[in-house]
Amino acid sequence: MHPDPDTASRVSDDAELADLAWRVREGVGRLNWRMRAERDPNGPGPAVLAVLSRLYRAGTHTPTELAEAERLQPQSLTRILAWVSERELVTRTTDPEDGRRSLISITPAGLAVLREYSVQRERWLAAALESTLSPTERQLLKLAADLLVRVADA
Template sequence: MADPDPDLARVVREGVGRLNWRMRAERGGESTLVLAVLSRLYRAGTQTPKEVSDGEKIQPQSLTRVLAAMERDGLVSRRPDPADRRRSLLDITEQGRTALRDYSEERERWLAAAMAETLTETERELLRLAAKVMMRLADS
């Protein structure tokens, strides 16, 4: 096992963080929290509001207002939990899937254009390799 490299960890964290912030700045439409909730429901499937708030590390009170707006806008649906009628279950709707897909495609278009304008072919291939390594690292 290789020795930890704190300088590499810092540079990777800063690079990923700055790119993430820039991609968020390029988006339009939905708020970051709305997109996080849509993404969670898309990936994980049906969840209770508590599971969403726990998973996203946000206060349930903050989520309550957001969920009400998302339900009103047709992005999520809510139904009673048959196992416990005091709880509700949330699902992403087709309109929510469309909003999430549009956001992802918008980010990818911006990123593809920025890479084409800024990076050489060699740098793009290096980035392709680095992305695979980062996904492997994230799955470890």
């Protein structure tokens, strides 16, 4: 579904820029949805993977910090932390600065789960790129991917 002209005018006075914004959002969103669908249905769910990813990328967190960063209700995070702790994907230690708080860190086993999930998605994506795009299109996509990272970091 392409945006109607009224929506485009609310996005930007430049119709071409509004169309580009819509196309990028649509493409990134659909690709994200498809890549999530490629995960192992018996593996960890998206919320678990998000928590593991947060711990990997940003380091040790308190449960409160994790809940806020991932926009999770405390009850949901409690269930997730129980699941990952039971499987030894994270460790929970007492905060040396405040013994009432705990610190959550990813374990090597948690990192292995995260890496396997990434490998599965990238394996699917590489096959899709190979079967769908020409070598020239793949080079263009490489440039576009670099640009998307720059936009995301802006």
